[in-house]
Amino acid sequence: MSSLTTTPSAATPAPPVATRGVRRPRLSGMIWLVWRQHRAAYWTLLAVTAIAVAWMLYQRAGLLDHLTAKGWPHSSPDTWTENISPYSAALTKASLGLGFIPILLGVFLGAPLLAGDLESGTAKLVTSQAAGPARWLAAKIGISALVVVVCTVALSFTFGRWWAPVSKQNTVLDWSSGPAFDNTGPVPVALALFTVLGGVAIGMVLRRTLLSMVVTFFFAAAVQVVWAHFRLDLGHVIRVTTDSGVDGGTPPLPTAAFEIDQSYVTSSGETLGWSTCVHAGSDKAVEACRQQKGIVGWAVDYLPITQMSGMQWLGASILFALTVAVTVFVFFWGRKRVV
Structure with missing residues (x-):
């Protein structure tokens, strides 16, 4: 006798369920556009910072080995400062190099940031689309400022840690001098941001890349001179x-x-x-x-x-306030005259 129904000998496997790949966070819109436009400069800054941080950590390890071998921190400073010249020389060279960072950032990042687009006409094309001038300026300044802050904080923190074991020895690196005072704490961040935003403002007004870079160089140099002149006035004698x-x-x-x-x-x-x-x-x-x-x-x-930290934060606060004032000027000027 035949049967109209048959029982399968094995369960039929269920069809595979399509799974969505996990989407990674990706930049989009104006942020993506700005990052792509300036990615070479941003990645260069991040890479150079990583190399500099690694080198300073290596130098700090060598300094600590030397100090520990001399009985630091329990022995007399006269003992563990013997033959410290190579390590103090490395500190001095590094501090001099770090001192040029605000000027270099202002000239090569701040000045061309808007001037290049204004000179080539790219700014008019971008701001005529869905994104207005304010959004374009916010993306340009915001991403650049974030990269500057990340790099300068990393360099300041690492250099401060390197210098800390000998910070009370003026014969190694005097705390009141620019090489120590201007490269630790919040000062490098404040100087770099003010110089970069000053370069942005200069580029927006002049609308010529090369001319803006030249003027920004003199502006950054003037900032360094004025800062050095009034640095010690931040303390209480x-x-x-x-x-x-x-x-x-x-x-x-x-x-x-x-x-x-x-x-x-x-x-x-x-x-x-x-x-x-x-x-x-x-x-x-x-x-x-x-x-x-x-x-x-x-x-x-x-x-x-003991007044060093307070002096640094007071000076940095003044520079941050000036940076905010320059940023406000850039937005008020740029919203009407950016194109």
């Missing part, structure tokens, strides 16, 4: 005095203190220049001159290293 006579010597200062000035102090608290009575003649005449003027000891003005 401390004065220490003695009243045991001039021959007793100047008062001792804290470790790594930066001495600003020495002067004589009188019994009334008045200060006189250290050259007072120098030309009086013989030693007896000089002593008589000091007694006549009421000089009783020394007065020394200095800045302690």
Whole structure:
């Protein structure tokens, strides 16, 4: 007898279910356009930063090996600073190189960022599409600023860690000098951002790439000069005095203190220049001159290293405020005159 129904001997396998591939986050729109346009500059900055960070970490390891072998940090500094010249020379060279970064970023990244598009007419084409000038400016400035911040933070942090074991030894790298002060903490970030945004503003106004780069170079150099002139004014000067006579010597200062000035102090608290009575003649005449003027000891003005961080953040805050002001100018100017 035949049957109209048959039972399968084995279960028929279910058809494979199509699975979607996991989509990776990808840039799109204006952000993708800006990154693609400037990707060579961005990747170059990131690659150079990675190489510099690796080199500084290697140098720091060598410095720590040298210091540890000399008994650091428990031995006297006179012991572990012996034969430290090669390591201090490497620190100095690195600090000088890092000091040029704000200028290079301003000239080669900030100045051409808008000037190139304005000169070639690309800005008019882009902003005439769905994206307006404000969105174009935001993408240009935002991505560039992010890359600058990432690179300068990495360099500042690594250099600070390298210098930290010998930061209280002014003979290695004085904390109050530009090579140390300007390359650690928030200062490199603030200087770089201000210089880059200044270059962007110059390029937007001049609308010529080469001319903008030249003008930005002088602008960045002027920023460095002004910053160096007012750097120490960010601190609060401390004065220490003695009243045991001039021959007793100047008062001792804290470790790594930066001495600003020495002067004589009188019994009334008045200060006189250290050259007072120098030309009086013989030693007896000089002593008589000091007694006549009421000089009783020394007065020394200095800045302690403990103020370094506060000085850096105060200066960086001023630079950040200036950067915000320049950014606002770029947006107000660019929304109407970018094309």
